[in-house]
Amino acid sequence: MKPYKIPESVLVVIHSADLQVLLIERADKPGFWQSVTGSLDAPDEPLLTTATRELFEETGIVADGQAIVLRDWHLSNIYTIYPVWRHRYAPGVTQNTEHVFSVQVPRDIAITLSPREHVHHLWLPYLEAADRCFSPSNAEAILQLPRQTRQIR
Known part of the structure; x- marks a missing residue:
């Protein structure tokens, strides 16, 4: 039996310098449609390790730190896990804690x-990308991109 998630x-919100979102x-x-997401492999796995692994597994993009x-x-x-995916978690688990990251890459x-x-x-301007996401927390993170990226431009 596969272990519970x-x-x-x-x-991980992937974006270009001009705020196009993958x-x-x-x-x-x-x-x-969504950004990269993924659960920790172990309770003590560092969040950055999880984000790096999931980014590579889902898109092939290597975050090299440089x-x-x-x-x-x-x-x-913190959000309620959609019922369609609740069977992946231990009985009684209904909520997930999601930690937000971003990465700027060339288009x-x-x-x-x-x-x-x-x-x-697909790549979309950030407002269109937010509208396309099925997850409200993913859409909200995308909408925060202009404010979050001001610090790195």
Whole structure:
């Protein structure tokens, strides 16, 4: 039996310098567009490690800490796990804590999706990307991009 997912995860908003946002479409839910997300592999896994791993697994992008740097927003969201995915968690677990990160990349960066998880990707202006996301916390993070990125421009 596969172990239960840990109800703590990362959200990684991938964007370009001009605030175009990369969205990926879920393989298990066509029409569900999102940023990179993923749960911790172990309760003590550092959040940056989780974000780096998930970014690579889902898009092929390597955050090397030099040219491509993940930025921890030090922002967490607690949300109710959608019923369709609740079976992945231990009985009685209904909420997840999500930690927000972002990463700025060139728009022409190669994207290699994990076909088991995602089937398409697209770049959209941040307002359109926020509207396309199925997750309210993902949409809200995208809407915060202009304010969050002012610090790194």
